[in-house]
Amino acid sequence: MPVIRSLSKVAKQALLSTPGCGCQPLTVAVRSISFSPRQVTSDASFHSVSFSETDHPKVLITGGLGQLGVGLAKLLRKRFGKNNVILSDIRKPSSNVYHSGPFIYSDILDYKNLREIVVNNRITWLVHYSALLSAVGEANVALARSVNITGLHNILDIAAEHGLRLFVPSTIGAFGPTSPRNPTPDLCVQRPRTIYGVSKVHAELMGEYYHHRYGLDFRCLRYPGIISADSMPGGGTTDYAVQIFHDAIKSGKFECNLKPDTRLPMMYIDDCLRATLEVMEAPADTLSMRTYNINAMSFTPEELSQELQKQMPELEVTYDVDPVRQAIADSWPMNFDDSNARRDWGWKHDYDLPELVQTMLNFFGAETRMARAN
Numbered sequence: 001m002p003v004i005r006s007l008s009k010v011a012k013q014a015l016l017s018t019p020g021c022g023c024q025p026l027t028v029a030v031r032s033i034s035f036s037p038r039q040v041t042s043d044a045s046f047h048s049v050s051f052s053e054t055d056h057p058k059v060l061i062t063g064g065l066g067q068l069g070v071g072l073a074k075l076l077r078k079r080f081g082k083n084n085v086i087l088s089d090i091r092k093p094s095s096n097v098y099h100s101g102p103f104i105y106s107d108i109l110d111y112k113n114l115r116e117i118v119v120n121n122r123i124t125w126l127v128h129y130s131a132l133l134s135a136v137g138e139a140n141v142a143l144a145r146s147v148n149i150t151g152l153h154n155i156l157d158i159a160a161e162h163g164l165r166l167f168v169p170s171t172i173g174a175f176g177p178t179s180p181r182n183p184t185p186d187l188c189v190q191r192p193r194t195i196y197g198v199s200k201v202h203a204e205l206m207g208e209y210y211h212h213r214y215g216l217d218f219r220c221l222r223y224p225g226i227i228s229a230d231s232m233p234g235g236g237t238t239d240y241a242v243q244i245f246h247d248a249i250k251s252g253k254f255e256c257n258l259k260p261d262t263r264l265p266m267m268y269i270d271d272c273l274r275a276t277l278e279v280m281e282a283p284a285d286t287l288s289m290r291t292y293n294i295n296a297m298s299f300t301p302e303e304l305s306q307e308l309q310k311q312m313p314e315l316e317v318t319y320d321v322d323p324v325r326q327a328i329a330d331s332w333p334m335n336f337d338d339s340n341a342r343r344d345w346g347w348k349h350d351y352d353l354p355e356l357v358q359t360m361l362n363f364f365g366a367e368t369r370m371a372r373a374n
């Protein structure tokens with residue numbers, strides 16, 4: 001206890017002596033003083049293992065079997081080698097995923113299990129994807145609170161204790177009806193009305209706090225709605241923009257659960273995953289902030305339908321509005337200001353609406369041709 005008390009004193013002094021805005025990390029980082037939020041003992045030698053000791057980072061992705069994780073694992077494995085990227089989840093992987101590289105069971109609510117994985121595999125980067133998204137979260141608030149908030153606490157402590165570089169995605173959903181919506185800057189009022197949004201603001205603030213307080217290398221991007229062809233979304237408000245492609249190809253009809261003029265920021269998955277890798281690789285001194293908006297395009301269901309109808313004129317779109325999703329969408333940004341990401345670490349998207357639609361249709365066209373050939 002006396003040790004902890006004197007460390008707290010040092011930390012307090014360091015906090016008070018931080019110049020100006022207090023943006024500089026404390027020099028008494030978790031790793032260097034062997035004191036952490038979970039009180040790891042000072043002889044824990046794994047604290048000295050750092051990223052620079054290895055040629056490549058050793059990456060763990062939590063919640064990796066959702067819409068984004070498998071694609072990210074593929075991209076990171078291409079860059080760092082197949083065995084340096086471990087996918088994890090509480091679900092059973094498909095045979096394809098299981099055979100494409102290391103997969104491990106990990107429940108983020110089980111702190112000891114997480115720690116064992118990090119230690120045994122000498123993990124240096126942690127990409128934390130586990131979450132309940134906006135619509136699913138509203139349907140199960142207690143579980144969303146547990147996974148998105150308690151789970152995040154486990155992740156933060158593990159990352160701080162083991163000197164990991166930590167990526168946690170945030171979302172357009174971290175803003176609310178009182179935020180400026182067109183465009184939404186990085187720094188503004190954030191009063192979201194969903195448990196998902198509340199948990200993501202919490203993640204942003206806790207990550208930044210651990211960064212300043214303990215020197216945790218926390219990096220966070222606020223993703224727009226992500227559109228992908230070969231993975232399905234996990235229960236969000238922007239899901240319609242993926243479903244429309246599946247239904248258009250299958251039946252030529254789509255019933256949209258948002259109003260035709262609901263404008264939301266969106267991004268093609270390749271841009272999102274590349275941004276994630278780029279911010280993780282960015283030199284720390286280029287990051288003037290630890291949480292950035294990233295953006296690519298913004299459209300309404302009507303505009304997306306019209307773009308699709310240029311190639312599929314027979315597509316019929318009708319509307320049956322889901323009041324829960326509509327209320328969420330009406331409280332979210334319409335356009336996202338990502339000028340800080342563009343300035344600091346050179347963020348640049350590749351896909352606008354026409355390229356997105358063409359790429360999605362090419363994917364489904366190729367899939368249909370393959371199915372016919374088999």
Ligand SMILES: NC(=O)c1ccc[n+]([C@@H]2O[C@H](COP(=O)([O-])OP(=O)(O)OC[C@H]3O[C@@H](n4cnc5c(N)ncnc54)[C@H](O)[C@@H]3O)[C@@H](O)[C@H]2O)c1
Binds near residue numbers: 089133227235238
């Ligand atoms: N997809 C998007 O449009 C989007 C947009 C903004 C932010 N994000 C964020 O990106 C991350 C990944 O999103 P996604 O679309 O792949 O989500 P998803 O819902 O598709 O997948 C989440 C995964 O988390 C897993 N999970 C749930 N409880 C868990 C637990 N206790 N332990 C471990 N894993 C658990 C689920 O099994 C699931 O595979 C999330 O944090 C999400 O908030 C996604």
Ligand SMILES: C[C@@H](O)[C@H](N)C(=O)O
Binds near residue numbers: 238
């Ligand atoms: C935007 C995002 O966080 C997610 N796709 C959702 O709609 O919940």
